[in-house]
Amino acid sequence: xxxxxxxxxxxxxxxxxxxxxxxxxxxxxxxxxxxxxxxxxxxxxxxxxxxxxxxxxxxxxxxxxxxxxxxxxxxxxxxxxxxxxxxxxxxxxxxxxxxxxxxxxxxxxxxxxxxx
Amino acid sequence: xxxxxxxxxxxxxxxxxxxxxxxxxxxxxxxxxxxxxxxxxxxxxxxxxxxxxxxxxxxxxxxxxxxxxxxxxxxxxxxxxxxxxxxxxxxxxxxxxxxxxxxxxxxxxxxxxxxxxxxxxxxxxxxxxxxxxxxxxxxxxxxxxxxxxxxxxxxxxxxxxxxxxxxxxxxxxxxxxxxxxxxxxxxxxxxxxxxxxxxxxxxxxxxxxxxxxxxxxxxxxxxxxxxxxxxxxxxxxxxxxxxxxxxxxxxxxxxxxxxxxxxxxxxxxxxxxxxxxxxxxxxxxxxxxxxxxxxxxxxxxxxxxxxxxxxxxxxxxxxxxxxxxxxxxxxxxxxxxxxxxxxxxxxxxxxxxxxxxxxxxxxxxxxxxxxxxxxxxxxxxxxxxxxxxxxxxxxxxxxxxxxxxxxxxxxxxxxxxxxxxxxxx
Numbered sequence: 001x002x003x004x005x006x007x008x009x010x011x012x013x014x015x016x017x018x019x020x021x022x023x024x025x026x027x028x029x030x031x032x033x034x035x036x037x038x039x040x041x042x043x044x045x046x047x048x049x050x051x052x053x054x055x056x057x058x059x060x061x062x063x064x065x066x067x068x069x070x071x072x073x074x075x076x077x078x079x080x081x082x083x084x085x086x087x088x089x090x091x092x093x094x095x096x097x098x099x100x101x102x103x104x105x106x107x108x109x110x111x112x113x114x115x116x
Numbered sequence: 117x118x119x120x121x122x123x124x125x126x127x128x129x130x131x132x133x134x135x136x137x138x139x140x141x142x143x144x145x146x147x148x149x150x151x152x153x154x155x156x157x158x159x160x161x162x163x164x165x166x167x168x169x170x171x172x173x174x175x176x177x178x179x180x181x182x183x184x185x186x187x188x189x190x191x192x193x194x195x196x197x198x199x200x201x202x203x204x205x206x207x208x209x210x211x212x213x214x215x216x217x218x219x220x221x222x223x224x225x226x227x228x229x230x231x232x233x234x235x236x237x238x239x240x241x242x243x244x245x246x247x248x249x250x251x252x253x254x255x256x257x258x259x260x261x262x263x264x265x266x267x268x269x270x271x272x273x274x275x276x277x278x279x280x281x282x283x284x285x286x287x288x289x290x291x292x293x294x295x296x297x298x299x300x301x302x303x304x305x306x307x308x309x310x311x312x313x314x315x316x317x318x319x320x321x322x323x324x325x326x327x328x329x330x331x332x333x334x335x336x337x338x339x340x341x342x343x344x345x346x347x348x349x350x351x352x353x354x355x356x357x358x359x360x361x362x363x364x365x366x367x368x369x370x371x372x373x374x375x376x377x378x379x380x381x382x383x384x385x386x387x388x389x390x391x392x393x394x395x396x397x398x399x400x401x402x403x404x405x406x407x408x409x410x411x412x413x414x415x416x417x418x419x420x421x422x423x424x425x426x427x428x429x430x431x432x433x434x435x436x437x438x439x440x441x442x443x444x445x446x447x448x449x450x451x452x453x454x455x456x457x458x459x460x461x462x463x464x465x466x467x468x469x470x471x472x473x474x475x476x477x478x479x480x481x482x483x484x485x486x487x488x489x490x491x492x493x494x495x496x497x498x499x500x501x502x503x504x505x506x507x508x509x510x511x512x513x514x515x516x517x518x519x520x521x522x523x524x525x526x527x528x529x530x531x532x533x534x535x536x537x538x539x540x541x
Contacts, residue, residue: 001335032228032346033136034339037396079335084129092133092177115369115390 002037002113003078003086005093008070009106012044019100026096030078035089039076073106077113086110123168128260130176131160135258137177138184140230145188147293149237150283153255155191159184231256232347233295235340239308240291247282248311249318250275256343257336267329268318305348309357309419312340316361320368334365345400352411355404356420362397363426366390377527382435394430401427418454421446440470457486465498473505493522497532504539513539 015023030036042048050061080086090108097104131138138159142152159180173179238251246268253259253267261279265272286292296304319333341358348354370388372378404420415421425446432438447463460483468476480499489495500515516536523529 029137032231032343034342034346079339081132081332081335082125082129084125085132088126088129088133088176091130095175 001080001082002115003080003083003110004113005076005078005086005090006109006111007073007075007106008109009073009104010069010071011104011106012071013104015041016101019096022096022100023093026093027076030089035078035080037077037079039074041074042072045071070107083110083112086112120168123172124164126172127163127167128160130172131163131180132258134177134180136231136256138180139255139258140234141181142184142188143230143234143293145185146191148287149234149255150286150292151191152188153283155187156184158187228347229295231343233293235308235344235347236296236301236304237286237291237294239304239311240286241304241307242289242291243282243285244278245311245314247278248307249315250278251282252311252340253315253333253336254279256340259336263329267333269330301348302351305351305353308344309353312337312344313357313361313419315340316364320364331368334361334368337361338365345403350407352404352407352413353417353419355400355407356417356423359397359400359404359423360419360426362393362400363423363430366393366397366430381429382438386433386435389430397423397430398427415449415453418450421450421453425450438469440466444470457483457489458492461489461492461495461498464502468498468502468505473502477502477506491522493519493524493528493532495519496522500535500539509539 027036027039052059052061078086078089080089087110090110094108097106135156139152139156142155143149146152146155162183163176163180167173235252235256238255239248243251250264250268253264254261259267261276262272265275268275315333316337319331319335319337322330322333338358338361341354341361344351344354345358366389367381367384369390370379370384370386401420401423404423405416408416408420416424425443428439428443428446444463444466447459447466451459451463460479464476464479464483467479476498480495480502483489483495484499486495496515496519500512500519503509503512503515513536516532516539520529520532520536523532
């Protein structure tokens with residue numbers, strides 16, 4: 001079963017080098033364990049844009065989105081036996097943040113990807 | 117799900133996430149893969165006893181690792197005391213230093229080499245092929261004996277016995293911790309790849325409504341394939357097999373209709389094919405080809421060739437756009453490097469599509485006397501199809517009837533009987 005992990009946070013600071021290194025090692029381990037299919041961190045919000053529909057009107061918001069509170073910082077795609085494994089994996093990932101990026105608050109949302 | 121069952125599954129999940137590092141780390145300390153497997157299981161049993169009482173610890177992975185390493189050290193101490201072997205005591209002390217649970221560096225272990233050793237041990241050619249599959253699923257994928265039994269539709273006691281016997285064989289033959297390198301690795305790789313492909317096909321042929329663990333075998337085989345590409349990245353057939361499995365698995369959603377009836381490749385709704393998986397399969401195939409080209413090998417291995425054939429279908433937006441000439445050419449190479457009557461039969465189908473029924477029939481004709489295909493329903497089925505397209509209706513009908521009589525599957529039998537009835541003349 002494929003899962004997408006999406007990390008969001010209201011804080012805009014870049015991850016600490018220690019956290020980056022630990023996440024790199026975790027990703028390496030997960031790739032070697034055959035479980036991680038893809039992962040990436042996203043560039044700062046200035047590099048993006050939002051194309052929106054509000055009240056039936058199409059509009060473009062070209063970054064930075066002052067009004068945006070939670071922003072997506074990165075994602076990963078895993079192939080895991082089930083939701084329990086996905087939760088255990090996300091717990092481990094977030095524990096790294098707790099240990100290596102004190103003061104950081106954020107969410108790792110995991111969702112099953114539709115399909116077989 | 118009751119609360120206990122939920123806790124149980126959560127513990128098993130945490131253990132599974134940590135499993136690759138647990139078993140590789142223990143194998144390194146103990147220099148004995150079957151023993152490492154046993155003590156890794158002990159750590160799971162300890163968690164299942166403790167965590168429902170104490171709650172799941174904050175760092176479940178570190179807890180499991182500390183517990184497993186403690187068991188490994190206990191084992192080494194006991195062994196050293198029993199034998200009063202100074203060398204072993206020295207090794208024990210050294211291992212003890214290595215094994216001190218250092219939480220900060222928990223991610224520092226490079227599991228690559230140990231993982232490779234684990235896979236090669238589990239898939240040793242000395243073991244029976246069903247035992248190899250069970251051992252690989254247990255030691256590398258962290259499946260329990262019960263899960264493996266359900267996946268293969270055999271009693272749990274049978275799998276447990278296979279695993280015990282296989283581990284005993286490994287220990288008795290002194291194969292519990294060896295690292296094939298160079299030529300030995302290349303020679304042993306064939307056994308590993310065949311085990312992974314066997315696991316994949318066991319899951320791929322699972323019917324709808326089967327226990328969900330059966331289709332899971334496909335995922336476990338894909339996982340094994342990805343592990344192999346990570347730990348043996350220079351082997352073209354490793355990428356070839358992964359490509360073949362990814363490309364075949366990409367059609368999973370289109371292979372059966374709502375009633376569970378199989379849908380033939382040419383009749384499948386290609387919108388249901390998994391694009392991401394096709395993309396990954398084509399990427400793995402490209403790597404296999406690159407490595408093959410680097411070695412100056414013009415044809416590549418059998419897995420990469422089969423993957424290249426499936427890739428031709430994956431690339432065609434509609435059945436009519438299939439490049440049958442390319443497929444026939446690939447089968448010609450496959451028939452040369454891995455000759456078999458089934459490959460020859462498939463080649464005659466491709467040839468019949470590429471160059472017309474006459475050409476297909478010319479390749480098929482010699483197979484009609486092939487003893488190993490005497491009971492294979494697809495031979496008269498393909499024969500009938502080619503004859504029908506040539507307008508030789510009476511012979512075609514006889515071939516379809518012969519095929520129907522040999523078909524083991526009711527649905528296929530009915531389809532062949534219908535074709536026999538609908539053949540004019």
